[in-house]
Structure formats: C-alpha cells, structure tokens
Amino acid sequence: xxxxxxxxxxxxxxxxxxxxxxxxxxxxxxxxxxxxxxxxxxxxxxxxxxxxxxxxxxxxxxxxxxxxxxxxxxxxxxxxxxxxxxxxxxxxxxxxxxxxxxxxxxxxxxxxxxxxxxxxxxx
Amino acid sequence: xxxxxxxxxxxxxxxxxxxxxxxxxxxxxxxxxxxxxxxxxxxxxxxxxxxxxxxxxxxxxxxxxxxxxxxxxxxxxxxxxxxxxxxxxxxxxxxxxxxxxxxxxxx
Numbered sequence: 485x486x487x488x489x490x491x492x493x494x495x496x497x498x499x500x501x502x503x504x505x506x507x508x509x510x511x512x513x514x515x516x517x518x519x520x521x522x523x524x525x526x527x528x529x530x531x532x533x534x535x536x537x538x539x540x541x542x543x544x545x546x547x548x549x550x551x552x553x554x555x556x557x558x559x560x561x562x563x564x565x566x567x568x569x570x571x572x573x574x575x576x577x578x579x580x581x582x583x584x585x586x587x588x589x590x591x592x593x594x595x596x597x598x599x600x601x602x603x604x605x606x607x
Numbered sequence: 608x609x610x611x612x613x614x615x616x617x618x619x620x621x622x623x624x625x626x627x628x629x630x631x632x633x634x635x636x637x638x639x640x641x642x643x644x645x646x647x648x649x650x651x652x653x654x655x656x657x658x659x660x661x662x663x664x665x666x667x668x669x670x671x672x673x674x675x676x677x678x679x680x681x682x683x684x685x686x687x688x689x690x691x692x693x694x695x696x697x698x699x700x701x702x703x704x705x706x707x708x709x710x711x712x713x714x
Contacts, residue, residue: 521703531643531651531694533703546702547608580650584698592698593641593656600650 486511488581488598496575496605502568506581506598507561514539514559519584521594522555522566524577532577536584537564571605578602609633609697613706621714626682628709630695635675639699642671642680645708646691654693655680687713 492504506520513520519538525531535545537555545553554567568575579601582594610633620626630640638658643651653662655671658678668683682689690713695706 530707531696531705533696533705535702544701548702582650587656587660588638590637590639590699591657592639592703593653593662594643594651594696595653595656595662597650597652 486596488596490581490598490601494602496571497607498572498605500571502571502575502603504579505563505565507563513562517586520564521582521584523580526577573605576605608702609700609704611695611697611704611706613695613709617710619712619714620685622685622687624685626685628680628693630678630706632676632697636697636699638674639697640678641696643694644691
C-alpha cells in the first residue's frame with residue numbers, strides 16, 4: 485500500500501514562493517501509469533485541484549493558477565513537488581498530495597492521499 | 608471549466624436510513640466521475656470511481672450510479688461512522704473539478 489507524506493514550510497510570507505514536497509513510500513513513483521497530484525482546501529471550504537504530473541511526462545495545471553504553479557517529479561528521491569509563486573493570503577489552505585490511478589479512458593481517481601499540511605501565507 | 612453541483616449541501620438522517628446524494632455536471636462527462644468521503648480533520652478517501660465501481664475496501668452499503676451529467680451516491684443503510692462530507696469529482700477534462708460537498712450528519 486503506497487503512502488504519501490507532505491512536507492514544507494507551514495508559514496510563507498506574501499509575494500514569496502510556496503514550496504511543498506510529497507514523499508512516496510511503499511512503491512516506486514516512476515512505475516505504473518500513475519499521475520501525482522496536488523489539491524488544496526481552505527479552512528471550512530471545498531477541494532481545489534491544483535494540477536498533476538504523470539509518469540508519462542504529461543503535466544497539467546489548473547488554469548486559475550497556471551501562471552504561478554510548477555510541478556516536478558524526482559524519481560531518485562521518490563518525491564514530487566509543487567511551487568506556487570507570488571503567494572497571497574488566498575493561498576492559505578491545507579495542501580494534499582495524492583496519487584491518481586487510471587481506471588479507463590479519462591477515468592482517473594485519487595486512491596492514495598497524504599494527510600495534508602497547513603500552509604499559512606502571512607507576514 | 609466543468610462545474611459540478613451537488614445537492615443537498617447538507618442532510619441529517621438516522622442510523623439505518625437510505626441516503627442519496629446527487630451530483631450534476633455542467634456538461635456531459637460520460638462516466639468519468641469519482642466520489643470521496645472526508646471525515647473531519649482528515650484527508651479525503653476514495654469511495655467510487657468510474658461513476659459506479661466500488662474502490663477496494665469500501666463497504667458495500669456505498670454505491671454509485673449515473674452517466675452523462677447526472678450522478679448519484681447512495682448509502683444503503685447509514686452508519687454512525689458515515690458522518691462526513693462527500694465530494695464528487697470529474698476527470699473528464701482539465702482542470703479536474705469537485706462539487707462543493709454534501710455534509711452528512713447523524714440524527
């Protein structure tokens with residue numbers, strides 16, 4: 485059973501870059517037809533998909549964040565990361581990393597999740 | 608973006624009740640829909656994928672149905688541990704989008 489764990493600063497200053505890493509254990513991040521995704525959830529609100537990076541090389545970002553977000557995959561460390569530049573208070577949220585597995589054409593579901601990490605953007 | 612609208616936003620039901628949550632997509636998404644359960648303070652967990660396939664280890668009282676724009680999550684007999692918020696999510700097109708959530712409370 486694959487396990488995921490987010491890590492990174494819990495406090496980021498406005499205008500700086502928010503950076504998080506997800507460490508995967510129990511399986512190789514580079515094997516299989518998986519995508520690795522980031523999702524965030526502001527306090528008391530719903531889930532927002534940030535983007536995905538796939539073992540195939542495909543990378544997609546939410547257009548609402550596209551100009552600020554970058555994802556990367558490090559197979560040697562079994563980790564993947566997200567960077568969100570020019571952070572503002574609106575980026576304050578719990579950030580989750582997850583694995584998305586294919587179940588058919590365009591059928592993707594996130595079957596393994598990290599526990600989430602709270603990032604606060606404040607001076 | 609494809610908009611996902613869930614109803615109701617919240618509900619209260621008794622243990623043993625049959626509970627139904629609906630999710631409507633703003634355009635056809637075939638069967639590219641998943642359902643997640645999120646308990647307070649925890650990460651979401653996958654319940655259903657492909658609109659109607661039960662994820663491994665999920666109790667059989669959970670079921671999903673639908674295709675195109677209209678989908679349903681049913682809990683056949685509500686249990687105390689089902690207290691949670693439930694989300695639908697489409698993977699038909701980028702960006703993947705979630706419904707706003709349905710909070711299920713136990714009477």
